[in-house]
Structures are given as structure tokens and as C-alpha cells.
Amino acid sequence: METNPVPFSARPHLCSFLVLGLLYAVVVASPASASLFFNFYGASCPTAELIVSNTVRSASSSDPTIPGKLLRLVFHDCFVEGCDASVLLQGNGTERSDPGNRSLGGFQVIDSAKRMLEIFCPGTVSCADVVALAARDAVAITGGPQLQIPTGRRDGRLSAAANVRPNIIDTTFTMNEMINIFTAKGLSLEDLVVLSGAHTIGSAHCSAFSDRFQEDSKGKLTLIDTSLDRNYANELMQRCPVDASASITVVNDPETSSSFDNQYYRNLVAHKGLFQSDSVLLDDKRTRNLVQDFANDQEKFFQSWSQSFLKLTSIGVKTGEEGEIRQSCSMTSG
Numbered sequence: 001m002e003t004n005p006v007p008f009s010a011r012p013h014l015c016s017f018l019v020l021g022l023l024y025a026v027v028v029a030s031p032a033s034a035s036l037f038f039n040f041y042g043a044s045c046p047t048a049e050l051i052v053s054n055t056v057r058s059a060s061s062s063d064p065t066i067p068g069k070l071l072r073l074v075f076h077d078c079f080v081e082g083c084d085a086s087v088l089l090q091g092n093g094t095e096r097s098d099p100g101n102r103s104l105g106g107f108q109v110i111d112s113a114k115r116m117l118e119i120f121c122p123g124t125v126s127c128a129d130v131v132a133l134a135a136r137d138a139v140a141i142t143g144g145p146q147l148q149i150p151t152g153r154r155d156g157r158l159s160a161a162a163n164v165r166p167n168i169i170d171t172t173f174t175m176n177e178m179i180n181i182f183t184a185k186g187l188s189l190e191d192l193v194v195l196s197g198a199h200t201i202g203s204a205h206c207s208a209f210s211d212r213f214q215e216d217s218k219g220k221l222t223l224i225d226t227s228l229d230r231n232y233a234n235e236l237m238q239r240c241p242v243d244a245s246a247s248i249t250v251v252n253d254p255e256t257s258s259s260f261d262n263q264y265y266r267n268l269v270a271h272k273g274l275f276q277s278d279s280v281l282l283d284d285k286r287t288r289n290l291v292q293d294f295a296n297d298q299e300k301f302f303q304s305w306s307q308s309f310l311k312l313t314s315i316g317v318k319t320g321e322e323g324e325i326r327q328s329c330s331m332t333s334g
Contacts, residue, residue: 068202082316084156144260
């Protein structure tokens with residue numbers, strides 16, 4: 001088991017060259033990212049990416065839960081209205097106010113990076129780019145691949161709670177339900193398996209997997225999902241009993257919770273996927289082989305992640321004259 005993956009930048013130059021080539025091919029082939037560019041802020045704010053990276057690293061050093069929160073944040077942003085920072089807007093009826101988003105975190109990291117950017121490059125760097133870059137950096141600092149991603153996203157002005165539930169994945173979803181949402185975003189079945197690997201870091205509240213258990217007549221939980229490893233299920237029931245506080249969380253990956261690696265897929269093969277939506281990836285014949293491939297080959301997972309993450313952060317982007325550049329990520333400029 002590779003518990004300390006070699007940083008991607010330290011791997012053979014040929015491997016890096018191949019991944020960069022694949023990323024370039026994805027950018028060229030994706031209409032949504034046609035107006036995004038690598039080093040978009042090279043002239044207007046050359047320290048932009050460094051500022052975001054340093055902010056993420058500093059916040060993560062004092063709070064190890066930050067990388068998982070930032071990675072989850074980009075999913076919830078991009079799947080609703082595209083990658084336009086609409087999830088950051090505060091107010092009644094916004095995406096952020098929906099119950100499905102109330103457990104999101106990492107907002108203070110985005111705000112900190114944005115405040116610093118406004119000092120050095122006022123009115124230049126979008127909150128949408130900060131969200132994408134912060135998620136990219138969250139993966140890198142936890143041992144995952146270090147990527148170059150194109151920037152130039154602009155911030156959206158629309159944020160409606162009503163748009164959240166029809167567009168985000170619930171942990172109780174069937175394979176077909178997940179495929180329908182991913183397809184609607186221009187993502188493939190392989191992207192679904194690859195991006196689910198984000199669950200290799202982060203944590204979840206007990207309610208996110210409570211459907212796998214039921215309360216018996218004595219007020220104790222019993223396992224009803226027989227696809228789950230029984231010993232792991234017992235650990236979860238001890239951590240999340242019937243009277244558990246709503247604030248209790250469980251790490252997504254019981255083995256290497258702070259490392260971005262392929263352990264998530266190894267967990268699936270061992271029937272230790274935390275969510276029902278994780279377990280179905282192994283149970284379904286359409287995705288089983290890819291799960292097993294990633295469980296056996298971390299480098300293959302990392303290369304696939306590099307491509308799928310680029311596609312994720314290009315969903316429905318606003319560029320050029322669309323949207324705006326907010327001064328504060330929690331409110332529109334208008």
C-alpha cells in the first residue's frame with residue numbers, strides 16, 4: 001500500500017508530459033472550456049495561483065479537514081449553474097441556504113484568498129477561479145496529482161436553492177440516477193467512477209449513510225445493507241448510534257483519511273464504501289472493472305483524475321462578457 005505517494009511533480013518527466021498532453025486535449029475538445037486559458041492571470045495577476053495555494057496550505061495546516069471541504073465545495077458549485085461560484089452567495093433562497101448545502105465548509109478559505117487577491121489585484125480574479133484552484137490545491141497537498149488547470153471563469157449572478165436538489169448527487173442514489181446527472185453535465189460513466197474517488201479524503205455526517213441501518217425494537221441500530229462489511233458496519237454503528245449528535249462526523253476513508261490516494265477503491269473492493277452511492281460502483285457490472293483497476297493501480301487513477309477533474313471544473317463556465325468579477329464572494333457586485 002502506498003501511504004505516501006510521490007508528489008506528481010517528482011515523477012518521471014515522461015509521465016508528466018503525457019498527462020499535460022491529455023489535459024490539453026481535454027481543454028481543446030471541450031466547448032465549455034473554450035474561453036479558459038492556462039496562466040490566464042499571467043499578466044494581470046501573476047501571483048494569483050500562488051496566493052490561493054498558500055492560503056489553502058496555511059488553512060489546512062491548522063485544520064486537516066479543509067482539503068476535503070474544498071474538494072466537496074467545487075462539486076456543489078459546478079453541478080449547479082456551472083462553475084461560477086454561485087454556491088458562495090449568501091441570502092434567503094440561495095444555493096447555500098438549501099439543506100443539501102448547509103453542511104458545506106471551506107468558505108472562509110475562499111474568502112481569505114479572495115481578500116488577499118483584492119489587495120494585490122483588485123477586481124481581477126474571480127471567485128469561481130478561486131474555488132476551482134483551491135480544490136486543485138487541496139488534492140495536491142494531500143498527496144494527489146499536481147495539476148495545471150485553465151482559468152478565466154467569471155462569477156454568476158444567479159443562485160437559487162430550487163436548483164440544488166435536481167442537480168447534486170445524493171448518497172442514496174442508484175447507479176442510473178447518478179449516471180443521469182453526470183450525463184446531463186457532459187460527464188461520462190468513467191468520470192463518475194473517477195470523480196467518486198474524491199471520497200478518499202473528507203468526512204460525512206451520520207445522516208449521510210443512515211439509510212444503511214435501521215433502529216430495532218430496543219432502540220439500537222441493525223445493519224440492513226448486506227453489501228457492507230460487517231465489522232466496518234459495527235464500527236459505524238458505534239460511531240453513530242441512534243442518539244448520536246447531529247454534529248458527529250465519520251471519515252470517508254477509514255484507512256488513509258488524510259491522503260488523496262487510491263485507498264477509496266481498495267475500500268470498495270473490501271466492501272467498506274461509506275455511502276450506498278459508493279458501494280454501487282462495485283456492485284454494478286458497468287463500473288466494477290474500473291473500480292478494481294484503480295484499486296490496483298494508483299498511477300492510473302491519478303492520470304484519470306487529472307482528466308476528469310479538468311472536465312468537472314469546466315462545466316457551464318461563464319467567460320468573456322458573461323457574469324462578473326465579485327469583490328466579495330458572498331455577494332454579487334450589482
